[in-house]
Structure formats: C-alpha cells, structure tokens
Amino acid sequence: FEMLGNWSFGDYFKKEAIRWAWELLTEVWGMEKSRLHATVFEGDVKENLAPDDEAAALWRSETDIDPSHIHMGNKKDNFWEMGETGPCGPCTEIHYDRTPDKSGGRLVNKGTPDVIEIWNLVFIQFNRGADRALTPLPAKHVDTGMGFERVTAVLQGKASNYDTDVFTPIFAAIQKVTAAPAYTGILDDLKDTAYRVIADHIRALTFSLTDGAVPSNEKRGYVVRSILRRAERYGRMYLDTTKPFLHELVPTVVEVMGGAFPELKSKPGDVARVVLDEEKSFLRTLDRGIKLFQEVAAKTRKDGGAVISGGEVFELHTTYGFFPDITRQMAAEIGLTVDEELYKRRLTTFQEQSGKDRKKLVITAVRGELPTTDDSPKYDDLSAKGQVVGWVKDNAVMKFGELSEGEDAALLLDRTNFYAEQGGQVGDNGFVTTPTGRFEVEDTQKLGDAVLQVGRVVEGHVECGQSATLEVGDARPHTMRNHTATHLMNWALRKVLGGEINQKGSLVDAEKTRFDFTHDKPLSAEEVAEVERLVNEKIYGDLPVTAVTTPLAEAKNIPGVRAVFGEKYPDPVRVLLIGPERPKDATLETSVEFCGGTHLAHTGQAGFFKIIGQEGVGKGVRRVTAVTGREAVAVVQHQAALLDDLGGRLNCKPDEIAGRVAALQEELKKLQTQLKKGAAGDLAGAADFFVGGGGGWG
Known part of the structure; x- marks a missing residue:
C-alpha cells in the first residue's frame, strides 16, 4: 500500500500533530466528525509506562471530537516500535466508522472492515536498548503514517480500497491481457483474489525495479522475486494465463501513478524487460511445481494429515523456485499448513554447506547519546591527534571510567582520521595510543554522526578524556x-x-x-x-x-x-x-x-x-x-609463471602454447577415432570366432 505522512524532527510534537490531523480530515477533506474515533496509549504496568494522558487531553482541547470517541488502547495497538531495539513511543490512531448508524465505537481496534484505522500519529520519545530498557530521547519526534488507499476509499464512498479509481484501471488492464472474467469484488472468490494480488504486486514491482532493485535470491532481491512469482502463480492458476503477462501491466501502472511519481516514467521499458525475463524463467518450472504440490497435497490428505512436510517445501523451493510463502499460500487455499520448522532446518543446513549466510557484527542501536565525530582528517594523513570522549560497550555509551587490557569496545573520539565503512569502502583498522595504553582498531563503523573505532585494548588501559595518537593501518593505501x-x-x-x-x-x-x-x-x-x-x-x-x-x-x-x-x-x-x-x-x-x-x-x-x-x-x-x-x-607474475611452466612441459615458447595445445587436441581426437575403430574390429572378430564354433561353448 502507499503510505502518506509527515515528520517532525525535534520541532512540533503532540499538540500540533493532533490539531493539524483533525483539521486536514474534517475541514480540508470534509470527513464526518461523528464517524471519526481516536485511540491513545493506556499505559503498561509491566513496562512501567504511564498512560498517554497528554495526548488524550490534547484531543479534547485542540479538536472538537466527541469525547466519547476517545478510546484507550493497549501496547499492541498504541505503542509503536521499529524493531527489537531503537526509537519508539506511544501513538494515537484515527479510525473511521463505516457502520450505517455510526455505532462502531465498540469495534475500534477489533480488526473489522466496519471500523478502519486511517492514520497513525507516532510520538517518538524513547529508545529501546538491547536489554529491552527504555531511555527517554533528548529530542522528541513525530512520525505519522496514513493509508492512501483507505483514505481514498472513504472519500470516494467505496466499501473496499480495490473499488477506488486507484485500482480500477489496473484491473481493466489485467482483464485485457489475460482475457479473464471481469473483477466482481467478491472477497472469497479466488479469481477476484487473483486480481487484487496481481494489481498490488505489479505496483510494488514497478516501483521497486524503477528504484534500482534487482530480482535475486537474497535480501531485497528475494522480496522482489517472491512477489513476482506469487503474482505469476495466481495468474496461471486462477486467471488461466498460459504465457508471461505481468510485463504487459507495467505501462498501466506508469500511466496511473506516473503523475505523482515521475521517476516511474524514466525507464518503463527496462522494468518491463526485467519482469518478462523473470516470468520466462519461473514459467519453465511453474507447471511442474504446481503438479508436484498437488501430488504432495493429495498424498498428505490420503495419509490423514493436514501438514505438508518441510522437506517437500524445501524441494519446491530449491528445485522449482517456489519460495516458502508461495507454498504456504497454496496450502492455505486448500485447508492445509506446512511444517515450518523442518523447512527452516533443511534450509539452514543447505546454507551452512554452501558457505552462505555469514553475518558481520555491526553496532546498530545503543543506549545514551552518541557524540558527533569530526572525521574530516580521514582525507588527510594516516596519522592524527584526537581525544577519547568515551566508548560503546554492551550497547551503552560510556563517558567516564577506563577500559582495561583485553576489553572489547567501540572507541569514541572527538576527531578521527579512521574511515568508517560506507559507500562500498571497508572501514579502516589501525591503532589508537594514549599515555596509558594502546587500543587496536579492527574495524570502523558509523552510527548517525558518530564514528566508532571497534576493537580492544591490547596494552595497558585507556581512560576517558585522554589525548590520543591515531595511526591508520597499512591496508588503507x-x-x-x-x-x-x-x-x-x-x-x-x-x-x-x-x-x-x-x-x-x-x-x-x-x-x-x-x-x-x-x-x-x-x-x-x-x-x-x-x-x-x-x-x-x-x-x-x-x-x-x-x-x-x-x-x-x-x-x-x-x-x-x-x-x-x-x-x-x-x-x-x-x-x-x-x-x-x-x-x-x-x-x-x-x-x-x-x-x-x-x-x-x-x-x-x-x-x-x-x-x-x-x-x-x-x-x-x-x-x-x-x-x-x-x-x-x-x-x-603468477600467470607468467604458469605460462613458463606449460611452455617447459610442452617444449615451446609461451606465445606458442595455444597452437601447441590445439595440435595436441587434434591429435587426441584422431587417436580416439582410431581406438573406436580398433575396438569395433576386435568385437567383430570375436563374434565371427564364436559364431563359427571356435569358442568352445559348453
């Protein structure tokens, strides 16, 4: 889906965000105020988090929302986190009541299409550390996310996102290139599901490929290839496609969305060619994969089971290109599940044997404020002077004390000539020497505006506040x-x-x-x-x-x-x-x-x-x-040594090796031909001998 939103980095906060959101929805777009509901964080005792009473009060003071339409929500619904670690905070969501009599208050956050969330205002005010502890941020931020398709459906009075003019041109194009029956908007009809999946996926493909993504079996390339194959499978199974068709939909996506996103117009031909190549590749094994899945599913049911073996999921993945989400989807369509754990074990073994899936340790989130590092000296000499201002250890910033010999940490300096890994160039190694110790830098990373010299104390100890001499290693030149x-x-x-x-x-x-x-x-x-x-x-x-x-x-x-x-x-x-x-x-x-x-x-x-x-x-x-x-x-030098060695073995000069090898190959062919003729003659002679009775049978 397409997300709209607005950000504030240490500027406006809850008051303005709430007031402006209400103004946009009710005054600019004219949504009925009586159909809008707001949720705020109710607090969490286990996390020692207080309710967001401030947001609740602002809804009452900054807007004219019906006070009974302000609801308290739990941590699952009203506390946003980007992941296991990192910035986070409470959020206030805005929901739209679609019920005929506007009685949807009790359905807020219940996952029903009758009352839908349209906008989430996230108030980023904490940082979650690796130990799960929450630390208040020195500056507060706002991150909002609005569902464009949902808002469009509300403003156009449609029951579904897919009934809006965002999707209808794409549905028309799908019907044209596949000759399938028209879209009818039935939720549990697999033909209509195929329309929705293909339309969503061709939008994602066109955007991601235009943005430089490339289909592959790793990272974002895996996601691109996976969504393309899901769409291709739906077309084959439920719209009866018999040839590549997704690439023909790219021009429609560009036409529909190119006005708002002019980048899409930059290379639609290239995008369509990549999609076509991927389609051709997958279609070589798609039918065989579908047949194998159907056989596996039938056997599973015949044996009285309801779970497809993880080994079969692995086979479909590695042999037929069916990523596990495709197999999982196909199984769900016929009331089966898959053995996820066995599949993961088989895949892990496969990756270990192929030497892949190795990961480098990278510091990504820390507790405390990281100081800004002046790293302009990296363009000058390999030697520089600086001051130790702290270090990161156990994912926390330390600005006092000392590091003892043998301790690992990421050293923080006020200025550094060490280059932090970025733009394809690896991070520097080297040494940082203080009056009391020596720190070996094994890698250099960047986090925000801070440069982290990652390594350990190899001699003495290092104290915060000490002056330091920085020596970049011999690898840099x-x-x-x-x-x-x-x-x-x-x-x-x-x-x-x-x-x-x-x-x-x-x-x-x-x-x-x-x-x-x-x-x-x-x-x-x-x-x-x-x-x-x-x-x-x-x-x-x-x-x-x-x-x-x-x-x-x-x-x-x-x-x-x-x-x-x-x-x-x-x-x-x-x-x-x-x-x-x-x-x-x-x-x-x-x-x-x-x-x-x-x-x-x-x-x-x-x-x-x-x-x-x-x-x-x-x-x-x-x-x-x-x-x-x-x-x-x-x-x-190595190649020259090889040529000299071959020249010696073949008794010729290096520039004569190619001709000498060609002559030997021709000579070998002649010998093989003579050998075959000789073997055939020997066999014929032996046959004559035995047929003539000379073999002494019995």
Whole structure:
C-alpha cells in the first residue's frame, strides 16, 4: 500500500500533530466528525509506562471530537516500535466508522472492515536498548503514517480500497491481457483474489525495479522475486494465463501513478524487460511445481494429515523456485499448513554447506547519546591527534571510567582520521595510543554522526578524556588504490559497453575492487582487454584526482557525473574528478562521481590494473573483480609463471602454447577415432570366432 505522512524532527510534537490531523480530515477533506474515533496509549504496568494522558487531553482541547470517541488502547495497538531495539513511543490512531448508524465505537481496534484505522500519529520519545530498557530521547519526534488507499476509499464512498479509481484501471488492464472474467469484488472468490494480488504486486514491482532493485535470491532481491512469482502463480492458476503477462501491466501502472511519481516514467521499458525475463524463467518450472504440490497435497490428505512436510517445501523451493510463502499460500487455499520448522532446518543446513549466510557484527542501536565525530582528517594523513570522549560497550555509551587490557569496545573520539565503512569502502583498522595504553582498531563503523573505532585494548588501559595518537593501518593505501581504480573501471565499462550501464554496488578493500553493474551478458575477452587498456592508460597518465564539495543541484549538472541510483546523497555533496581539477572542466570523457571515500592524489599511484574475474550475481547484473598495485603485479607474475611452466612441459615458447595445445587436441581426437575403430574390429572378430564354433561353448 502507499503510505502518506509527515515528520517532525525535534520541532512540533503532540499538540500540533493532533490539531493539524483533525483539521486536514474534517475541514480540508470534509470527513464526518461523528464517524471519526481516536485511540491513545493506556499505559503498561509491566513496562512501567504511564498512560498517554497528554495526548488524550490534547484531543479534547485542540479538536472538537466527541469525547466519547476517545478510546484507550493497549501496547499492541498504541505503542509503536521499529524493531527489537531503537526509537519508539506511544501513538494515537484515527479510525473511521463505516457502520450505517455510526455505532462502531465498540469495534475500534477489533480488526473489522466496519471500523478502519486511517492514520497513525507516532510520538517518538524513547529508545529501546538491547536489554529491552527504555531511555527517554533528548529530542522528541513525530512520525505519522496514513493509508492512501483507505483514505481514498472513504472519500470516494467505496466499501473496499480495490473499488477506488486507484485500482480500477489496473484491473481493466489485467482483464485485457489475460482475457479473464471481469473483477466482481467478491472477497472469497479466488479469481477476484487473483486480481487484487496481481494489481498490488505489479505496483510494488514497478516501483521497486524503477528504484534500482534487482530480482535475486537474497535480501531485497528475494522480496522482489517472491512477489513476482506469487503474482505469476495466481495468474496461471486462477486467471488461466498460459504465457508471461505481468510485463504487459507495467505501462498501466506508469500511466496511473506516473503523475505523482515521475521517476516511474524514466525507464518503463527496462522494468518491463526485467519482469518478462523473470516470468520466462519461473514459467519453465511453474507447471511442474504446481503438479508436484498437488501430488504432495493429495498424498498428505490420503495419509490423514493436514501438514505438508518441510522437506517437500524445501524441494519446491530449491528445485522449482517456489519460495516458502508461495507454498504456504497454496496450502492455505486448500485447508492445509506446512511444517515450518523442518523447512527452516533443511534450509539452514543447505546454507551452512554452501558457505552462505555469514553475518558481520555491526553496532546498530545503543543506549545514551552518541557524540558527533569530526572525521574530516580521514582525507588527510594516516596519522592524527584526537581525544577519547568515551566508548560503546554492551550497547551503552560510556563517558567516564577506563577500559582495561583485553576489553572489547567501540572507541569514541572527538576527531578521527579512521574511515568508517560506507559507500562500498571497508572501514579502516589501525591503532589508537594514549599515555596509558594502546587500543587496536579492527574495524570502523558509523552510527548517525558518530564514528566508532571497534576493537580492544591490547596494552595497558585507556581512560576517558585522554589525548590520543591515531595511526591508520597499512591496508588503507591499498584500499585507496582500489577505490580510485573502481571509478576508472566504472568509466571504462561505460565506454566499452555503452553509457546505459548503471552501478548496482561495490566492495573496495585492500585486496581487490568488486564492482556490480547492469549488463545482460558476460564480457567477452576483447571487452575485458579493452577495459583494462583504458584504465591503465589513465593510470599511466598520472592524472590528478581532485575532490570538490558543491551544492547537490549544481553537482547533478556536471557533465558525465555518475551516482548510484537510489542512494541518498548529502547537500552539499562531495564530487570526485579524475583528470579535470574543476567541475567546469569535466566532460563526458572524464570520470566524475559523487563519492565520500578516500582516494589517491594521482592515478599513477595505482601502479597497474588487472581484471581477475567476472560472474553473474542476479538477473541483468554482472560483477567484475579486479586488483591494482602489488596484487595486480602478483597476479601477472603468477600467470607468467604458469605460462613458463606449460611452455617447459610442452617444449615451446609461451606465445606458442595455444597452437601447441590445439595440435595436441587434434591429435587426441584422431587417436580416439582410431581406438573406436580398433575396438569395433576386435568385437567383430570375436563374434565371427564364436559364431563359427571356435569358442568352445559348453
């Protein structure tokens, strides 16, 4: 669904949020006041949380709502949390009474379509720590969420979101491309359910693919692929589709929603092509998967069971592409369930055996206020001075005391030259030395405006308030070589493959650069060689590498500028130019990118660039891995040693190896042919011998 809302970051709070919400609903949109109800948090004894009497009082003083329409709600309904940890707080919800006689007060928060929630005003005033404790936030915020489709249904007098003009054009398009019977709005009719699922899912697909998501089997790509396959399955089973059809609905979504979201108009053809490719891929196994499910379901019922084996769910997932939610949905449609636990065990075993599902420890939420870190020295020297202002330990900010030898923590400094992992570049390691101890930094992370040096005390102890000497580790210069080379490779790939390719991700560390980009086929040997040639020419040119900070609007107009689609950039933004030293001197032939990473001063410092591999990582996405400097030299030396060894074994020069191998292959084919003829002759002779009685049978 589409969510509308408004935010306040430490500005207005409950009073204004409640007053403005009531004004919008009743005065601007003209909703009947007698049909509106508000809920407020009733408190929770176990959590030691008081009722939100302030919000209840504001509803009475700031609006003319009927006081009997103000209801108290429990923690489940009226206390919002983003997850296990993080910002949270009480909320006040606004509900609309659809009952003919306006008697729906008793149905508020009862999950009935007769009284629906249309707007939730969340008052963020606490932080939930890892120990589940709540800490008041120093600044209070407002986060509201309104259901666009629900409000539309109310304003248009419709009984369902799907009866509004938000969906009717999409339903018409579905009927046109599938030739299915028209939508009739029956809730328990699987044909109508298919209409609703497909309409919802094609909207989500069009938005997410336009926003840069790529179907895959991991993370957000898994979600994209899953919803596409759910929609495809509904079309096949309940609208009798026999070919890909979802891609034909993309233009309708763009037409319906492109006015409010002009980004949708940027590449509808590309979005439709991705959807079509995914449809073709899934349809190769869809019918067989449906047949297997039906066989499994029939056997389950025949055996008197009502639960489909987790092993079968796993088989449908890994062999036929039926993600578990699809199997779960199909089972529910015929009154069965699935064995979730066995499926999860089988999947965990599979992931462990394939070496996936490894996770890196990252600090994501802490109790207490994190100080702002000045990390501008990261662009200067590998050595710097700073002051210890505290540390994070056990998910809590500490600003006094000391850390003893052997203690793990995330050190906080007033200023740092350590680069925190961001934008594809890994975090720095190194050492922080104080008058009483030495802290080894194993990783550097960023949380809000604070930089956290994660590691442990390896000598003595570290005290809060001490001065410190910061030494970034030896890996940084190699990481900088690879990062600058990544920008050159991005530029070279566009030159060789065409300007329409887009970056989808990267990983830059001391050993390599790994670059993901949109492209639908492997690079040929000639294309790889040309990319290497272009990058190395820029390196040999020893071009200046210049970073400038400029307003975002101006930066977007620099010729040839590149940015990662969907990424949020600050304003002003840091722009990295390779070659020109001023934005006005940039051309389409130069590398210009938004980047906050650390880089070389001149391209010549990269030494040498070599691509060492490529692979597909998702539909329409390629990954190229390359090395620079010492690693590139090591790769070339290794390859040269292999050639020398092969030349010695084949008794030829390195540049003659290919011809020598071709000759050996041809010789091997001739020998195999002669061997087959000889074997056939031997068999014929043996047959003659036995048939003629020479074999002495019996």
